[in-house]
Amino acid sequence: MSRTRDLQWSLTLPTVRMPPLASDLETGKLVRWLKQPGDMVSEGDIIAVVDSAAGPTDVFASHDGVLIQHLVQENTRIPVGTPLARIDTGEPEHNAAPGDVSVFVASARLSVAELSHNAASALARSQKEIPHYHLGTRITLRRAGRWLDDFNSRRTSGEALPMSALFLKAVAVAVEDFPRFNGFHTGKGFEPSEDVHVGVSIAISGGITVAPAIHHSNRKSLVEISADHRELVQQARSGNLEKYQLEDPTITVACLGERGVASVHGLIFPPQVAMVGFGTPHLAPIARADGSIVTELIVDASLAGDHRVSGPHRGSRFLNRIASLLQNPEELCASRPPAKRSASGQIRGV
Structure with a gap:
């Protein structure tokens, strides 16, 4: 050679x-x-x-x-x-x-006090160092809801698949096409990550929020993602999280549907460069092109991006890709070929 x-x-x-x-x-x-x-x-x-x-x-x-x-x-x-x-x-x-x-x-396992201190330090650093921009969009979940109901009706064992599993998988798949939201900003600039480790926001005692990683989220099935999510919640709330689980995420997702909030506008966990939030899916009146009003299941999604790495135009395309996946949930079950990269390592067409 x-x-x-x-x-x-x-x-x-x-x-x-x-x-x-x-x-x-x-x-x-x-x-x-x-x-x-x-x-x-x-x-x-x-x-x-x-x-x-x-x-x-x-x-x-x-x-x-x-x-x-x-x-x-x-x-x-x-x-x-x-x-x-x-x-x-x-x-x-x-x-x-x-x-x-x-x-x-x-x-090493982290105590609640250590988790609280580390989370506060990270958020203080985020506000101080990261030039955030925030975007939001409303996503119709009619097809996702029907697909989920059908999927769960055919399951013969295990717990029902929650909507949050679709949210997490949609972000993991979408970020393959938009690599500037998946990685770290270091002293040498942006370092993209070839792996996709989605950090999932979990509320524990004392009002603390932690975001451990679901490793290789883009390669896992919806059932695997849901199982990993449940296990992380149990670990977090029983004080059994390891340090590496909090340090591995390449992008973080906050799904706060169980809290009843309409939307989420989060802060990026440094050295990550993006955070995606989903509020509570709910029924809302939607005006169609013909002027009629219908009631649809919708969710408000948001993106916090790092201006040093991306901008609102790219961010809006990323959110639109997430919306497209949720409106075509069959794509979340399909096997995806590796992203095509140029000699410089950038995904073509992005």
Whole structure:
């Protein structure tokens, strides 16, 4: 393999990044590598140690494979989100395009007090650092409601599929076509993520909201997404969430239908660059083109976007894609081919 081809190949591998740190710290020092290029690594192995004002943080790998390359030298101070190393997983899906985020920090359960502190710090940082823009749209759910009723009537076991599963899957599928809403803004600018890990907003005791990840949401079925969502709710409300579950999301979705709110206008969880909100599905009068008035099941959807990465025009197209998927729910069950990318790694036509 030529040197140029070798470089191009290495750029397609999963990238381990500098993890988020405690409180609102933005930089840390990589003090020691525990794994060297050529070493075999397994999911959960500690590969490096990062130090900051909050103390040392272990960096864990989330893939099995071979550590190919260190991208940062020891005793270097770097911003959160900086690429640290690359891992060859040996899997074709991980050799398709750059940007895969593969970072796990020290696995530990978080207390309610820690969750509250971390959430408050993240929101303060969001308001301070992220130039938000907000968009909203009203989506008709007539076909989605009928499809859901039919699907649940044919289920012979398990719990009924909720509408929120369709919301989560629609965002996961839509963001494949609009990658600038899926990733992280770091000290070096926007870093898209090849994986789609939708963070789902969950209210726990004390009025705290957390948003752990449903991993690879775009590849999962609606039933799997619903099951993962239920499990995350149980973990969050019983105090059994792990740190990595809160640090993995590439985009967050807030479904507050059970709270009875009409719409959601959220703040982005840094270093993410977008948040999608759904209010309570409800019946509302809708005027048709012929002047008649009908009653339809609708939901108000919103988008909080980061002006540094996208703008209202692109955001409106993203929301329209989500609406189209919800109005054609059969698409959420179809297998989708990998997105076509140009040599620069951008999805064509977006």
